[in-house]
Amino acid sequence: MNILGVETSCDETSAAVVCDGARILSNIVSSQIDVHRPYGGVVPELASRNHLQLVDVVIRDALAAAQLTFANIDVVAATYGPGLASSLLIGLNVAKGMALTLEKPFIGVNHVEAHMYSPWLLSDDCANGPPADVLPMISLVVSGGHTILALVTGIGQHKILGQTMDDAAGEAFDKVAKLLGLSYPGGPEIDRLAKHGDRDAIAFPRSMLDDPGYDFSFSGLKTSVLYYVRKNPQASVADICASFQEAVVDVLVGKAVRAAVENGARAVSASGGVSINSRFREKLGAACAGHGLRALLAPQELCTDNAAMIAALAYYKLRDGRTSNLSLEVAPSIGLGVDS
Numbered sequence: 001m002n003i004l005g006v007e008t009s010c011d012e013t014s015a016a017v018v019c020d021g022a023r024i025l026s027n028i029v030s031s032q033i034d035v036h037r038p039y040g041g042v043v044p045e046l047a048s049r050n051h052l053q054l055v056d057v058v059i060r061d062a063l064a065a066a067q068l069t070f071a072n073i074d075v076v077a078a079t080y081g082p083g084l085a086s087s088l089l090i091g092l093n094v095a096k097g098m099a100l101t102l103e104k105p106f107i108g109v110n111h112v113e114a115h116m117y118s119p120w121l122l123s124d125d126c127a128n129g130p131p132a133d134v135l136p137m138i139s140l141v142v143s144g145g146h147t148i149l150a151l152v153t154g155i156g157q158h159k160i161l162g163q164t165m166d167d168a169a170g171e172a173f174d175k176v177a178k179l180l181g182l183s184y185p186g187g188p189e190i191d192r193l194a195k196h197g198d199r200d201a202i203a204f205p206r207s208m209l210d211d212p213g214y215d216f217s218f219s220g221l222k223t224s225v226l227y228y229v230r231k232n233p234q235a236s237v238a239d240i241c242a243s244f245q246e247a248v249v250d251v252l253v254g255k256a257v258r259a260a261v262e263n264g265a266r267a268v269s270a271s272g273g274v275s276i277n278s279r280f281r282e283k284l285g286a287a288c289a290g291h292g293l294r295a296l297l298a299p300q301e302l303c304t305d306n307a308a309m310i311a312a313l314a315y316y317k318l319r320d321g322r323t324s325n326l327s328l329e330v331a332p333s334i335g336l337g338v339d340s
């Protein structure tokens, strides 16, 4: 079963072909980072215009890379939310048009749900379906727009344990980078500079780490960095990056692993741009090993926005009979747990 997935929820135009929910035949991602960098963040109108220009090229490239034609596509899937409305509209409409013309089923996929399941569905040992020996699993989605911790007991079966009360983890990276004069997106810049800094140089707060719940808060940490920079204009940027990054990572890893232990989980999975962070991967791996938990971390190209995760989850939605109508609308603010 070949599913053609399309993802245009933010600033990546992506199309992928995934066979049977696990085998990635192609996954083309065209990033608009260079378009938005001069503005220090994503400009919605520029994003949608770029999607409009590129979406057909990316789809053709995905078919070519998979060495397939439209005749080999069994199902078409697209992200319908959450995300920028004007960006979602491009991918959703083009996918609906393809499904209509090809007379194939159409499946709308929740972007955050796809992030949540992708490290599991697309892991190397999933070629014959996702292994059950990781369930129940704690799944952490940490991106520019989301910080969500969920307990996953099966495909489409998840309970949200916690989320951010204010800024998303990636948003905190981007805002701190901006106040340090670093370029957008800030996460990769901070990750790079932190390698040359002392992570114990500044004791930034670990907000809500000792809170008994699983919610997060990053805006206080961002403000602490701002005050520190104002008070210490000569401080080493590398030390600030390393110390800030350590505070974010301690909270993310601490909460995810505690959630796993307290909920009897067997694995912790992480997805979203922040899960690329080298210190996060190192600390999550070590903490999981220390607690006998399996760490499921997708390769970098599957952590950030991509259509392979959309096509993969669509396979299981189809299997459960959850296809979508061609009247499906974009849902820019949709949460988890609402079906299409």
Ligand code: KG4
Pocket (backbone or CB within 6 Å): 010, 142, 143, 144, 145, 146, 169, 170, 171, 173, 174, 185, 186, 187, 188, 191, 272, 273, 274, 275, 276, 277, 278, 303, 304, 305
């Ligand atoms: O998942 P993603 O590509 O897009 C969405 O927000 O959905 O995530 C982008 C976010 C940005 O905030 C970026 O700064 C952050 O992921 N990011 C990182 C790293 N690479 C990307 N944050 C920390 N360390 C990184 N290496």
Ligand code: ZN
Pocket (backbone or CB within 6 Å): 111, 115, 143, 272, 304, 305
């Ligand atoms: Zn995303």
